[in-house]
Amino acid sequence: MKLIRAQFSNFRLLRDLTIDFATDPKRPLTVVRAANESGKTTMLNALQWGLYGDTALPNGGEGMRLHPIDWDAEADGGRVPIMVTIEFEVTSIRRSPTGFKETRKRYRLIRSANEDVDGHRFNRTQSSVRLFALTDAGDTPLPQPEAVIADELPFELRDVFFTDGDRALSFIEADVAVSTKRDRVQRAIRSLLGLGVIKDAMRHIEKTAVEINKAARKLGGSEELGTIANRLDQIETDRERLIAELTDVRSSHANLDGQIVDIDRRVTAALEKGDREKLASDIASTRKEIDKIDVQLEAAVKEHAALFRGIDLARGVLGTALAPAYAKLDALYDRKEIPSATIPVLEDRLGLGSCICGESLSDDNEAGASRRRHVCELIEKSRQADDIQKMVTALYFGAKALGPSTDSESRAFREAFGAVVEKRDGLQDLRDENGRKLRALELQLDEMPDTDVANLRKARREFENQKERVKYREGQIDTQLSGLGSERAGLVERRDSLLREQSKGARILAELEVATDISGVLRRSYDRITSEELAKVSNLTNEIFLDMIGADPDQGALIRRAEVSKEFDILVFGPSNRKLDPDRDLNGASRRALTLAFILALTKVSEVEAPNVIDTPLGMMSGFVKRSALRKAAGLSSQLILFLTHSEIEGCETILDEMAGKVVTLTNPAHFPRMLVNDPGTPVRQVLACGCNHRSHCSLCERIDDETVASVA
Amino acid sequence: MNDRKIISIILEEAKSLPERCEGYRDEVVAAVGDILEYERQHRVAGTNIQQKITDKCNAAGRFLADRRGAAGGDVD
Amino acid sequence: MSDKYFNPFASVDILVPAEFKDDFARYCQTGGRAVIDYSPFPRMVDLWFLAVCVAARKGLEPAEMDRRDTYKIIDGSIFSSDPWRVHTLMLIAIARSDEIGIVIEPRRMMNLANGLATAGFPHVIDMLKDGSAEPIWNLSEAIELLEREAA
Numbered sequence: 001m002k003l004i005r006a007q008f009s010n011f012r013l014l015r016d017l018t019i020d021f022a023t024d025p026k027r028p029l030t031v032v033r034a035a036n037e038s039g040k041t042t043m044l045n046a047l048q049w050g051l052y053g054d055t056a057l058p059n060g061g062e063g064m065r066l067h068p069i070d071w072d073a074e075a076d077g078g079r080v081p082i083m084v085t086i087e088f089e090v091t092s093i094r095r096s097p098t099g100f101k102e103t104r105k106r107y108r109l110i111r112s113a114n115e116d117v118d119g120h121r122f123n124r125t126q127s128s129v130r131l132f133a134l135t136d137a138g139d140t141p142l143p144q145p146e147a148v149i150a151d152e153l154p155f156e157l158r159d160v161f162f163t164d165g166d167r168a169l170s171f172i173e174a175d176v177a178v179s180t181k182r183d184r185v186q187r188a189i190r191s192l193l194g195l196g197v198i199k200d201a202m203r204h205i206e207k208t209a210v211e212i213n214k215a216a217r218k219l220g221g222s223e224e225l226g227t228i229a230n231r232l233d234q235i236e237t238d239r240e241r242l243i244a245e246l247t248d249v250r251s252s253h254a255n256l257d258g259q260i261v262d263i264d265r266r267v268t269a270a271l272e273k274g275d276r277e278k279l280a281s282d283i284a285s286t287r288k289e290i291d292k293i294d295v296q297l298e299a300a301v302k303e304h305a306a307l308f309r310g311i312d313l314a315r316g317v318l319g320t321a322l323a324p325a326y327a328k329l330d331a332l333y334d335r336k337e338i339p340s341a342t343i344p345v346l347e348d349r350l351g352l353g354s355c356i357c358g359e360s361l362s363d364d365n366e367a368g369a370s371r372r373r374h375v376c377e378l379i380e381k382s383r384q385a386d387d388i389q390k391m392v393t394a395l396y397f398g399a400k401a402l403g404p405s406t407d408s409e410s411r412a413f414r415e416a417f418g419a420v421v422e423k424r425d426g427l428q429d430l431r432d433e434n435g436r437k438l439r440a441l442e443l444q445l446d447e448m449p450d451t452d453v454a455n456l457r458k459a460r461r462e463f464e465n466q467k468e469r470v471k472y473r474e475g476q477i478d479t480q481l482s483g484l485g486s487e488r489a490g491l492v493e494r495r496d497s498l499l500r501e502q503s504k505g506a507r508i509l510a511e512l513e514v515a516t517d518i519s520g521v522l523r524r525s526y527d528r529i530t531s532e533e534l535a536k537v538s539n540l541t542n543e544i545f546l547d548m549i550g551a552d553p554d555q556g557a558l559i560r561r562a563e564v565s566k567e568f569d570i571l572v573f574g575p576s577n578r579k580l581d582p583d584r585d586l587n588g589a590s591r592r593a594l595t596l597a598f599i600l601a602l603t604k605v606s607e608v609e610a611p612n613v614i615d616t617p618l619g620m621m622s623g624f625v626k627r628s629a630l631r632k633a634a635g636l637s638s639q640l641i642l643f644l645t646h647s648e649i650e651g652c653e654t655i656l657d658e659m660a661g662k663v664v665t666l667t668n669p670a671h672f673p674r675m676l677v678n679d680p681g682t683p684v685r686q687v688l689a690c691g692c693n694h695r696s697h698c699s700l701c702e703r704i705d706d707e708t709v710a711s712v713a
Numbered sequence: 714m715n716d717r718k719i720i721s722i723i724l725e726e727a728k729s730l731p732e733r734c735e736g737y738r739d740e741v742v743a744a745v746g747d748i749l750e751y752e753r754q755h756r757v758a759g760t761n762i763q764q765k766i767t768d769k770c771n772a773a774g775r776f777l778a779d780r781r782g783a784a785g786g787d788v789d
Numbered sequence: 790m791s792d793k794y795f796n797p798f799a800s801v802d803i804l805v806p807a808e809f810k811d812d813f814a815r816y817c818q819t820g821g822r823a824v825i826d827y828s829p830f831p832r833m834v835d836l837w838f839l840a841v842c843v844a845a846r847k848g849l850e851p852a853e854m855d856r857r858d859t860y861k862i863i864d865g866s867i868f869s870s871d872p873w874r875v876h877t878l879m880l881i882a883i884a885r886s887d888e889i890g891i892v893i894e895p896r897r898m899m900n901l902a903n904g905l906a907t908a909g910f911p912h913v914i915d916m917l918k919d920g921s922a923e924p925i926w927n928l929s930e931a932i933e934l935l936e937r938e939a940a
Contacts, residue, residue, distance in 0.1 A: 144758065151756050194719045197752045201766075205748070208767045212774075301825045304925060305818070309835045311873050316932055317842040318877070319939025325883035332889065391879075391892040394795070399876035413936045417929050482814070506781065511774030517730050517741050518748070518770065524726045525719070607718050 001152045002089045002639050003611050004106070009083040011046045013039045013668065015068055015686035021611075021641060022661025023089070029634045029659045030641040033649060033694060034666035035675065035703070039687035040643035041164065044615045048162050050084030050111045051149050053127050056158060065122055067115045070685045083112040087134070090152055091609055106134040109145060153610060154196075156187045160599050163614045172570050172582040172594060180258050185598075186568040189537060192606040193529050202522045209515040210236045216499060216508050225502075228495045235488050239481065246477045249470055256467045263460045267445070270452045279444060286438045293431045300427055304420045307413070311401060316413035318402075326403055329396045350375055531566075533605055538564040540601035544636065548593040548629040558585065562594060570598055588620035593629055600636045611639040618648040627652055634659040646703070649694050656694045663693035665701045677702040720746065734780035744773045796875055797895040798865025803837055804903045807858040809910050816917060816924060829917075829925040833862040836913065837906050838874060843916075844909030845881045846935065851904025865899065878902050
């Protein structure tokens with residue numbers, strides 16, 4: 001999707017404003033130049049409101065006024081029509097017999113709502129949205145506009161396509177639970193990589209298999225077949241119910257995690273207010289330490305389990321059990337008793353019809369035929385010997401690692417196990433120590449007379465209890481599902497063998513095979529996209545991120561690489577692979593760069609054509625970092641729309657000369673006379689646009705001293 | 714979204730399917746392509762997706778059963 | 790190690806008697822979100838392979854597989870990335886059959902391995918259970934002991 005044009009009407013400061021966006025692939029950058037309080041964030045909100053409605057507004061739009069604050073109800077009426085119109089273009093690709101077929105369609109989306117103004121109070125009607133397909137034949141209204149938007153710019157990807165520089169950290173911010181961040185990253189990745197469609201298809205195919213199973217039941221002829229089909233039917237119903245419940249339970253789990261993190265933050269704030277900073281920071285640092293140890297412990301346990309799939313285990317267990325085999329191989333090798341290549345000679349003789357000794361090998365007489373049979377047997381035997389020779393040679397040279405062991409090899413398992421024990425015990429002691437420390441600190445908390453803290457603690461305990469119950473239920477559902485899974489596998493096997501016995505069963509069996517095959521292709525594609533594409537996103541995020549911050553000597557020395565882990569965490573590593581906390585160890589510019597890098601990498605890898613609209617992305621960056629971030633972003637995005645202040649633009653003019661297809665300047669007339677040279681002479685408060693680019697100004701947008709404005713910004 | 718990429722991955726994954734009868738793999742690939750197209754349409758227009766997908770599977774199943782019948786057995 | 794190594798077991802099934810199904814589910818991490826200390830084996834094939842090795846080490850007679858109710862845990866293609874496992878199975882087959890020629894008979898070799906695994910399972914299960922700690926520790930200590938005895 002590419003944005004072409006947006007029109008705003010009575011949306012806060014945007015009383016009447018039209019913006020055209022750059023769509024040229026060679027110059028994909030649109031710059032909206034605006035000082036602070038000149039409508040940048042308003043426009044970001046307005047675009048999202050246009051696409052998604054009130055849910056996209058801060059706080060779900062609750063209590064948020066959309067009409068201009070100085071609306072004159074007496075003169076212009078108490079009902080304010082608010083409207084956002086967005087024109088966009090969508091490219092769709094589908095397979096056709098001649099290859100891939102690409103079509104471009106243009107749409108116009110209009111969202112409108114009314115606000116009834118009564119003094120300081122207002123009431124907003126439910127917004128309505130219409131969508132028109134724009135064709136040469138005219139504008140055709142389309143049903144279900146929300147569905148088109150959901151398909152092209154899914155709501156869950158809002159954080160990817162619309163980024164507010166000041167809170168561009170939703171994927172890495174420290175204030176939310178790990179599970180929440182993971183969830184955001186995971187949803188973004190799955191959605192952008194188109195996994196939703198595949199998942200839906202998988203679900204529907206499963207239902208189809210259930211339908212076919214019902215047909216098997218109706219087939220009759222076998223009572224057992226009917227019973228199995230019924231039971232399979234029941235299993236599917238149960239599985240569906242359990243899977244739905246599991247999704248709910250997992251989301252409450254994540255939600256409770258978030259609530260607990262939130263309470264901890266509030267407790268910290270309450271403690272700081274009550275001059276108990278020391279206690280607050282002790283608790284926070286102990287919790288952090290525990291989290292860190294838990295991660296290391298988990299890795300150590302995995303290392304322990306890895307011992308059971310290694311060669312050291314086999315060597316340790318087998319001991320001398322393989323010695324007879326080695327002795328046999330060695331003897332063969334020593335005696336050079338390797339079967340010779342006799343086949344060509346024998347085949348030659350067969351062709352000639354006479355043996356080396358001169359006897360006939362002809363089929364014409366009994367003796368010749370018998371000799372001929374003997375030679376054929378010899379050839380067959382030699383062939384086998386040849387195969388054996390090849391295999392044994394490969395084995396002899398390949399299996400050295402398993403052979404009689406050296407002193408250190410014969411202790412390899414013990415040594416590896418010893419190292420694991422040491423690591424696990426050490427970490428566990430550390431974990432216990434920190435656990436005791438935390439409990440002691442929490443005891444101090446519980447004994448505090450502060451009622452705020454006491455109430456929060458009570459609420460926390462309640463959440464912890466709820467979490468325990470939820471975890472318990474998760475375990476139960478998991479168990480039930482795995483039980484149903486194995487029961488189903490057994491029944492399917494039996495059903496298929498019964499179907500094979502029936503004449504009419506062939507067709508049903510074929511349908512079931514098709515459903516299984518389709519489902520398998522979809523599942524494998526899904527897994528592959530998740531793992532392979534995730535690795536690509538991770539590599540590209542790293543590349544972009546390092547490129548962006550590479551010139552920053554402060555961060556350059558600290559940061560070695562970034563990664564999107566298989567668990568969907570965005571991680572940053574320092575020297576010697578030490579994990580860094582993006583929120584604590586990175587400066588503001590690097591944090592923004594990291595988020596931008598992830599967003600751009602994700603968009604790029606998914607090959608999705610979609611706009612990246614970013615408000616003040618370069619705010620905390622300076623010099624070379626700013627320029628490399630801008631250049632990288634403009635080069636990677638298929639359509640990049642940046643809201644930039646004058647100071648952000650400073651130093652980047654040449655990049656904008658090269659990459660900006662459109663530049664527009666927004667001016668807030670209220671800035672006259674403090675910051676604007678000329679009086680725009682508008683009677684109402686509204687943002688005005690002019691076509692001035694990053695190097696020019698006109699009588700409307702000329703500022704008194706951009707330097708001063710920038711320093712305020 | 715990114716249709717081209719998804720379709721090409723699916724085509725590749727379909728290569729590992731057993732050729733249960735002559736032309737089977739192509740039949741399944743076409744069916745998967747159609748099913749994804751149905752899903753896409755369904756997202757925008759809310760169609761009777763389940764029925765369409767079941768019909769698609771039935772048709773491919775009939776293809777397989779007929780060819781097997783004609784070949785006189787399973788060529789898997 | 791190269792994953793292009795020729796794996797003769799690629800299309801041969803690894804079988805387990807049905808009676809051990811629950812043990813496999815309990816001690817392997819495959820599928821569920823297992824607690825590693827209680828389910829130490831990363832994959833089912835790791836438990837199976839250890840059982841083969843234990844039977845080989847203890848000189849157990851391979852169980853007769855034909856008459857048993859078995860199920861397939863996976864096929865031998867899983868060894869393609871671990872050539873040393875292929876070698877181990879071949880060497881065990883040579884040692885047991887006293888025939889070099891067995892190396893070109895993957896089905897016979899696998900049949901022997903399946904039989905040995907079946908004979909070895911009860912011993913591995915004992916190794917997991919015997920001790921006062923979680924299965925991962927019991928097993929580690931039992932294997933440590935085996936290694937010491939061999940040295």
